[in-house]
Amino acid sequence: MRFWGSPWQPEFNEWAFNLPRGRPLAEKWAMIPEGVDVLVTHCPPLGIGDAGALPGRHGCADLLERVRRVRPRLHLFGHIHHDGGLWRDGGTTFANVTTWECERGPTVIRLEAASVTGEVVPPARSL
16 A cells, blocks of 8 residues: 655645645645555645635645546545545545544545545535
8 A cells, every 4th residue: 555645735824835826836746656545635636625614615726637647546635624525536535534623523434455435424425
């Protein structure tokens, strides 16, 4: 089982590991290796688990592009506390595993040789 992780995120307040959207972040995402089974990032990809308190989507388009190219079995992330949950798209399961200031229970994911299953609140959604 191969894991790979990154703390980088699109600029947000003055937090650590901020980078401007576009080329600076795309260069970080290009480092995600082919053949990774589990990808762990701080931020979500665009359109998946990235709906926050402010209008619009807050995920990263370049991250989504790289994830769709690399196709990990599981992509774990957080950052956007309002949109915890589990989604499936193609062969990748996406999980925003934030606990929303400890008000949302933990996400439990079982990763086996042939499948990825999970228990989340709310239940898994398809894209």
